[in-house]
Structure formats: structure tokens, C-alpha cells
Amino acid sequence: MRTLILLRHGESEWNSQNRFTGWIDVGLTARGEQQARHSGRLLRQARLLPDEVHTSVLTRAARTATLALRAAGRPQVPVTATWRLNERHYGALQGREKSAVLREFGQERFRRWRRSYDAAPPPAAPGTAQDVTGDARYAGLPRDALPRGESLADVTARLLPYWHDAVVPGLRAGRTVLIVAHSNSLRALVAHLDRLGPEELLDLDIPTAMPLCYDLDETMAPLVRGGRYLDPRAAAAAAAEVAAEGLRSPGPTR
Secondary structure, three states, rough: OEEEEEEOOOHHHHHOOOOOOOOOOOEEEEHHHHHHHHHHHHHOOOOOOOEEEOOOOOHHHHHHHHHHHHHHOOOOOOEOHHHHHHOOOHHHHOOOOOHHHHHHHHHHHHHHHHHHOOOOOOOOOOOOOOOOOOOOOHHOOOOOHOOOOOHHHHHHHHHHHHHHHHHHHHOOOOEEEEEEEEEEHOOOOOHHHHHHOOOHHHHOOOOOOOOOOEEOOOOOEEOOOEEEEEOOHHHHHHHHHHHOOOOOOOOOOO
16 A cells, blocks of 8 residues: 555644745744644544655744654654645735735635635745845755745645655555645645645645545545545544634734
8 A cells, every 4th residue: 555644734833823934944833833742643543643744844834743753652753845735825915914905905815815726926036035045045056946935836846756755655655654744735745635626626625633534546536535534523623724814803812
């Protein structure tokens, strides 16, 4: 059996404030750390114990992986971090509160920026807080590889080479592989696995800290389209919360 587990990081500081985060590096809230541990307990209860783990280079994903592995009883499992699993770069929207963006630009553009395949947000201006070209984590990358704003198509283009070169070999070898990443990097991967069309993508929401398990055949196609959440009822409720982001006012930081 080729088993792939996808896990979006727990609630981050900017998730709790309803902000676009993208490549800005923020930590988990206390609630997010609890969610990460709970996801690890779900893996242990389901006897889905990872043999290898891949994360983005962003703290919220790496911390979630660490806490989940400890809770699953697998702290020794090797973890590989790559920028190719980073969240979508939300350009000039990064740091902005979502409901304010919705009011300024309207429902149609807001939804396209968040959920469509080919729409990119306004680019980050050079030298601003949204510009990551000076971040030491990306010093070894060519300047043209660093985005100032991405569509989901752009995320897919940078993610799939890593999927084929670094993740698929472990799956082919029979290892259980855990990917801990972000809403849009996981949406891109789910769209690839499930062959989702543009309209289906609009309604795809990845809940925080809810393990999604795929059993794959020899061609890396899912045996069950859409996979299965280990806690489907809680995952459905959490996905509905994600879909409503921007339509609510931000609450207090938790």
C-alpha cells in the first residue's frame, strides 16, 4: 500500500486575525499547537505512522510537523523542508485583513484571488514587507524563482517537480509519507491527485490540522478520489470555517 497523508498546519497567529499570510513567517497560536498535537494523536490511533515527512520552510508548518510527530510517537522520523511546499505568495495582500480586502475589491475578485486556478493577487512591491527576496532562507535560489505574487497555477508549477522527484520515490518504496504544508500548496497537490477541474477547485477548502489520507495505486492515482479524513465530521466543519474567511470580522488572538 502506498499511503500519503496531507496535513495543513494548525492555526497560525494570522489565521486567528483573519489575515492573508502567504510567505510571511508567523508562528502557531496556542490553539494551533493543540491542533497539531491532536492531529498526531489521530495518526497514532489510526496506526498511520509516517516513515518520512516533508514540510515547507515556514515556521507554522515545521512546528506543526514536530508536534504531530511527537504526539504520534514518531519524533525520530526524518523531516525535509523545502520552499516548494510554501503557501501561495499572496503578493501585496500579505498582512491585510481579509474582510477589508473583500470590502475594497468586491466578492468576485476576492473569491478569484483566494480560490481560482489562474488569478494572481496584486504583486508585492520591491523592498516592502511582502517582498521575500532578502530572506536568508531563499539566498540560494535564483531571483527569478522568488515570487512577488502567485496564482494556484504558479504554486502547482513549483510544487510538482518536488512531488515527482522527492515524494513519489518514498511512496514507491512503500513508505508512509506525511506532507505538512499550507492551504494552497495542499490544494494544488489535491487538484493534481484528484484531477480537479477549475469549477471543482473553487469549492475546495483544506481545513487546518485535519489529516487527509490517500491510498495510491502504482501510478500514484488515488484509490478513492478525495481521500479520507481521519475525523470527517470535524474536517467538514473546519473546511466550512475556511470557506467563510473574509466574511467574518477577526476575533481576538488565541
